[in-house]
Amino acid sequence: MIKSGVYSFLVCALMGVTAYASFYIAPTESTMGLVQRIFYLHAPSGMTSLAAFLVSFVGSVAYLLTRKARWDWLAVSAAEVGIAFCTVVLLTGPIWAHPAWGVWWAWDARLTSTLVLWLLYVAFLILRTMIEDADRRALVSAFFGVFTFLDVPLVYGSIWWWRTQHPQPVVFTSAGLDPTMRKVFYLSWLSLTCLMVLLIRQRYVLEQSRDELRTLEQESEAN
Amino acid sequence: MSQRIARPVGLKFNNIEKRFGALYALKRLNLEIAAGECIAVTGRNGSGKTTLLRVASQLTRPTRGDVKYSGLSDGEIPAIGYVSHAVMLYDELTAAENLLLFAKVLGIENPKQRTAELLEATGLVARAGSLVRTFSRGMKQRLAIARALLSGPGLLLLDEPGTGLDTESMVWLVNTVRGLRDDGRTIVMSLHGESGLSQLATRATRLDAGSVVADTRAGATFQTVFAPGER
Amino acid sequence: MRLFSNTAVLFGKELRTEYRSRELLITTIVFVLIVITLFNFTFDPSVSESRRFGPGLLWLAFLFSASLMLQPCFLKERTNDTLSALRLSVGDPFAIFLAKLLANACLLLLTQLLLLPIFAVLYNIRVMPVFPQLALVFLLGSLGVSVTGTALSAISSQARMRELMLPLLLLPLLVPILIASTEATAALLEPKPSLRWDWLGILIAFDVVFLTALWLFGEYLLEE
Numbered sequence: 001m002i003k004s005g006v007y008s009f010l011v012c013a014l015m016g017v018t019a020y021a022s023f024y025i026a027p028t029e030s031t032m033g034l035v036q037r038i039f040y041l042h043a044p045s046g047m048t049s050l051a052a053f054l055v056s057f058v059g060s061v062a063y064l065l066t067r068k069a070r071w072d073w074l075a076v077s078a079a080e081v082g083i084a085f086c087t088v089v090l091l092t093g094p095i096w097a098h099p100a101w102g103v104w105w106a107w108d109a110r111l112t113s114t115l116v117l118w119l120l121y122v123a124f125l126i127l128r129t130m131i132e133d134a135d136r137r138a139l140v141s142a143f144f145g146v147f148t149f150l151d152v153p154l155v156y157g158s159i160w161w162w163r164t165q166h167p168q169p170v171v172f173t174s175a176g177l178d179p180t181m182r183k184v185f186y187l188s189w190l191s192l193t194c195l196m197v198l199l200i201r202q203r204y205v206l207e208q209s210r211d212e213l214r215t216l217e218q219e220s221e222a223n
Numbered sequence: 224m225s226q227r228i229a230r231p232v233g234l235k236f237n238n239i240e241k242r243f244g245a246l247y248a249l250k251r252l253n254l255e256i257a258a259g260e261c262i263a264v265t266g267r268n269g270s271g272k273t274t275l276l277r278v279a280s281q282l283t284r285p286t287r288g289d290v291k292y293s294g295l296s297d298g299e300i301p302a303i304g305y306v307s308h309a310v311m312l313y314d315e316l317t318a319a320e321n322l323l324l325f326a327k328v329l330g331i332e333n334p335k336q337r338t339a340e341l342l343e344a345t346g347l348v349a350r351a352g353s354l355v356r357t358f359s360r361g362m363k364q365r366l367a368i369a370r371a372l373l374s375g376p377g378l379l380l381l382d383e384p385g386t387g388l389d390t391e392s393m394v395w396l397v398n399t400v401r402g403l404r405d406d407g408r409t410i411v412m413s414l415h416g417e418s419g420l421s422q423l424a425t426r427a428t429r430l431d432a433g434s435v436v437a438d439t440r441a442g443a444t445f446q447t448v449f450a451p452g453e454r
Numbered sequence: 455m456r457l458f459s460n461t462a463v464l465f466g467k468e469l470r471t472e473y474r475s476r477e478l479l480i481t482t483i484v485f486v487l488i489v490i491t492l493f494n495f496t497f498d499p500s501v502s503e504s505r506r507f508g509p510g511l512l513w514l515a516f517l518f519s520a521s522l523m524l525q526p527c528f529l530k531e532r533t534n535d536t537l538s539a540l541r542l543s544v545g546d547p548f549a550i551f552l553a554k555l556l557a558n559a560c561l562l563l564l565t566q567l568l569l570l571p572i573f574a575v576l577y578n579i580r581v582m583p584v585f586p587q588l589a590l591v592f593l594l595g596s597l598g599v600s601v602t603g604t605a606l607s608a609i610s611s612q613a614r615m616r617e618l619m620l621p622l623l624l625l626p627l628l629v630p631i632l633i634a635s636t637e638a639t640a641a642l643l644e645p646k647p648s649l650r651w652d653w654l655g656i657l658i659a660f661d662v663v664f665l666t667a668l669w670l671f672g673e674y675l676l677e678e
Binding site for chain 1: 602612629
């Protein structure tokens with residue numbers, strides 16, 4: 001209890017420091033100005049969402065091999081957190097793009113891939129709502145979770161290669177990062193990763209409690 | 224390596240639990256069936272009879288507990304014949320095609336010959352080339368039993384096999400099961416009540432809410448197992 | 455090996471039952487035609503635009519129709535519980551998947567090949583010079599669609615709203631196939647046709663990855 005409270009506090013503090021750094025420590029970018037600072041949220045969120053999906057994949061594989069419910073709890077928790085970070089990427093993209101380049105959306109490789117990823121994992125969650133039996137749901141969604149994650153490199157690869165063949169004016173670059181900018185970027189990445197761990201844990205505990213409640217209900221019905 | 228063994232086998236259900244969501248189909252079920260025994264399993268609807276048979280055939284994985292087969296060495300799989308409520312046959316294939324398909328998949332030697340034998344034994348030679356879609360319930364059941372017998376199984380699992388059969392088919396069924404019993408095969412039949420089939424059984428068991436509540440081996444009589452409210 | 459003989463027998467069964475009714479093939483072909491026709495109303499194609507948009511629209515139509523045509527794959531094994539009969543008879547449950555995915559791939563490929571002349575006419579494209587290469591692209595693409603679609607058909611048959619679930623799950627998964635197949639097809643229909651092994655490489659990678667995943671974990675989908 002205390003440990004998780006302390007950890008939450010630390011994460012909040014870290015996020016606070018990152019926010020301060022993004023606004024006051026990182027130098028202003030020459031061409032885009034103030035709005036470029038959203039990069040410190042946009043890019044690390046993308047990486048964090050991938051990390052969360054990787055954790056979900058591990059949970060799915062582990063469930064298929066062991067059939068222990070806690071791996072299913074991990075898989076769904078990490079998937080939801082991954083979707084949350086994906087959503088951040090998809091929202092900050094247009095917020096960044098419109099003032100900077102005058103377009104709300106650009107079908108650049110990373111943003112497009114993130115959109116497909118978002119759709120895939122939302123489908124994963126929808127699938128779970130369509131199966132009532134907990135064990136069946138865990139098994140089936142674990143299988144789909146494996147398929148989904150295996151698709152991720154193929155999605156990224158094919159979209160990236162497609163964009164290389166049909167180039168668009170480049171947006172969302174983080175090319176040529178100044179050293180201070182780089183440090184703020186890594187700080188943001190660290191704090192978002194810590195946030196990811198916190199969120200996954202909270203969601204995991206929630207899923208665990210739901211399962212305990214379900215078990216108690218079933219046992220009382222059986223007697 | 225995956226050749227199925229056609230010797231009669233016994234079954235041991237150890238503390239079987241099968242949950243479907245909130246529903247316990249089987250709960251703390253313990254049952255031991257000797258090789259060659261012909262046992263009738265009865266109980267109300269929803270007492271777990273079908274699930275018991277599906278667990279025995281390994282179609283359904285128990286949530287807890289396991290099923291062990293006796294009379295086998297390590298690594299041997301028993302040849303099991305399973306007849307369920309559903310007919311388990313392809314409507315768009317003929318009777319002969321259905322049997323031939325499963326015979327080949329089972330890896331039976333001389334599948335065509337075996338198919339012909341079973342069509343003969345079940346009296347379906349005349350309709351061998353007709354699509355199963357056109358069959359009556361009685362004929363479908365005969366074909367289903369033919370399918371179950373393809374591998375010459377030592378263990379037969381029959382789920383309410385007499386349902387929907389006319390008198391003639393029922394007589395045929397009773398005679399067939401009698402023959403299989405006298406052949407020494409282990410037979411587990413789930414039945415709704417006493418009938419010509421239950422009279423073939425050497426043992427009867429009653430299930431209620433997923434557990435065994437009465438067993439002739441434990442001293443109950445056939446009457447009390449089949450009709451617990453009476454006498 | 456028993457896996458291959460089981461697969462061959464079951465593959466024969468899949469083709470034979472489809473041949474008897476021919477419902478799936480005809481319905482799929484007509485559906486693709488409908489989609490292509492509808493696409494035509496959304497833009498006014500000049501010849502050069504046809505060449506640019508044509509392959510993408512064709513593959514989009516294939517994917518939509520596949521996501522519908524693959525529905526009955528495992529659903530039809532539920533009517534008489536023939537799935538249980540198969541599970542009791544086969545040595546390796548993967549044979550069930552392998553037979554179905556090969557049959558589905560054949561069906562998809564046949565649909566594409568039959569539609570090719572119609573497509574060529576509608577969009578004023580010359581296909582005969584590059585027919586073998588096109589067939590290769592169609593084959594690799596169809597395999598990818600079939601491997602994933604067959605697996606997902608087993609999943610969606612266990613879920614509610616299964617008619618919607620299969621397209622929902624399948625279409626995002628097939629983005630790499632859509633991109634690679636469209637690009638490879640388009641490259642073959644250029645004035646100077648070329649066989650793009652980079653795109654074929656992605657198709658092959660997709661097919662191998664998902665076939666392996668299905669081989670490793672597929673049997674869990676058939677459990678009760």
